[in-house]
Amino acid sequence: MSDLSVRLPDGTMRVLEPGSTSRDLAAAIGPRLANDAIAAEVNGRLSDLVAPLSDGSTVSIVTANSDRGREILRHSTAHVLAQAVTRLWPGAHYAIGPAIRDGFYYDFALPDGARFNDDDLVRIEAEMRAIIAEDQPFVRDEFSLEEGLSLFADQPYKVEIIQGVATGASADDLTEVESDAVVSTYTNTPQFRDLCRGPHVPSTGRLGHFTLTRVAGAYWRGDEKREQLQRIYGTAWESAAALEAHLHQVAEAERRDHRRLGHELDLFSFPSELGPGLAVFHPKGGTMRRILEDYSRARHVRGGYSFVNSPHITKAELFETSGHLEWFAESMYPPMELDEGQRYYLKPMNCPFHVLIYKSRQRSYRELPLRLFEFGSVYRYEKSGVVHGLTRVRGMTQDDAHIFCSSEQMAGELASLLTFVLDLLRDFGLNDFYLELSTRPEGKAVGTDEEWSAAEQTLSNVATDAGLDLVLDVGGGAFYGPKISVQARDAIGRTHQMSTIQLDFQTPQRFDATYVGADNTRRRPIMIHRALFGSVERFMAVLLEHYAGNMPTWLSPEQVRVLSVRDSNDGYAAAVADRLRDHEVRVDVDPASEPLGARIRRAKMEKIPYILVVGDDDVAHGTLGVNARGSTDPVRDVALETFVERLCAEIANHGAPEDH
């Protein structure tokens, strides 16, 4: 028996008894680490704690409170879920069960087409806790493909996965098998073995801080043409405290859900009379929207844009020329037949209209870049299951522009556009961005390979120059060109796709758009599609959630509410409001017909930035009691003019009461 020595992450070497495992190593380092260890990374590869170490390996112990540790924990919990389901539904088929962000899922097909319902989750969870109490080991075994096929002969999804490996199909997206000819399995009991690449926690007793969250349908292999399995989702953590923190975070996200806020703050609604995905904006939501749009318009004027308008419907020909009918007919509203068979469509995009504006007369190189902007309302027949609040709707308004430029101008135009976008988003209080580059979609693109790679390269260069992180989204581009999208992280760390910038060499060709160059020849312009808010509706949703409804003062529909202490102060309250209106402050008075406490409470719940309370003292001295949003102790005796000055400065700076 030779000595066994391994290298630790800090570079030191440690000598162990021959045949030692990572678990022995952890124990040798310290009892605390031994207790926290759930797996190991050996020579850059994750492995089970109980796997024997070989001499000269570099080993780091993976603990539960690390990203990799939690992933293993979640994956192991998914196995426990599968075992619980097979115990409760003998003959159930289990498909795949990976760890995901914050948790895990497992897909099943129950015998006789049975379905899970919500009550089943409770039973399954109880069974899982029993399995965890049994402290079953996770025992790894390796087999040939043939052996694997016979082991899982009664599990058709496992067979398909193994066969996929055997035929060389990609298994990259599956955690079940390594992409070589070895089939590894993990066995918990003689009755339950799962196909899996591993690693796993040493035994089920290491698990337990989990909860099952929901049941959902999911297509096998994500293919809607294949059967739909029953998916159970859960969340799992390394400790009760971490689980609790996560559930709290989920509740927080729910509290700032824009649909809830939209209702509570009386901003918008989705009358069922209109149909799914069609919103109406109430006066306060309409005000917020107007402020957003006005600000955007002002920025576009400064950015050198020309303002255009186009109708909501058009003859089919326009979208035949653009290619939308060929590629996206199923997500367009069906046509209206008029005038002896003439088909009219609601517009799903603004770009073809802007091309027609471009083509309305001959263009010179001197006019480029020509930037056409419109708040264009578009209608898309989204599938019934996908509409979601203001973020996925069937009718929306894009802050849409199309820039026509020469190929020489393209890179510079894209670079300045990116600056323009980021500046605008920052003006709304979004500060944390990264970029995503979406490349040519497989089998669903027009144009030559050369055009696509040139466009992708240009976008990539511009993104790199911007100095932001760039993530590749392979195959995510539109059919006519690649795109960069700006992703923003909100106040609670979620990311939202905001602006998109798309390059398009195809549409100008399809419409035969040209300009006359300096050399008196006809040339083809390049088109850049871009929407900065994405849609006004969606942008409003993101801002509402980012601010949890506490909008900065400049975006608040009602900025100030004046409350009189007694009705003899009502006149002064009205005068204060008038003074603020002189400065275009949005202000209302709530007179003294109800107790002051009730009026304060109502204004607080409406998240109004400033509540001004005025009583006899204020009438006598020309002062106010200022109760700012987010504060619990109001400030008395503030001079009216002092308040006006501070408020106007805050509005101009896009600030909020919470900033002080």
Add this chain to the structure above:
RNA sequence: GCCUGGGUAGCUCAGUCGGUAGAGCAGCGCAUUCGUAAUGCGCAGGUCAAGGGUUCGAAUCCCUUCCCAGGCUCCA
């Protein structure tokens, strides 16, 4: 479009085994005049999402449709 769950007063929700529909808040009226997150009393408010079926009798059981939520697929 598919899977699971849901729809009762303006809102949030209760409604047992199938036996004539309930609360709080909001609204309206009256009283209350108050210094920083709910004043009191009273009144009104319902085709129980819509339609069909079973039943002596349906909010409740069954079917269809519409709408909502969470997923899957999709997202120019």
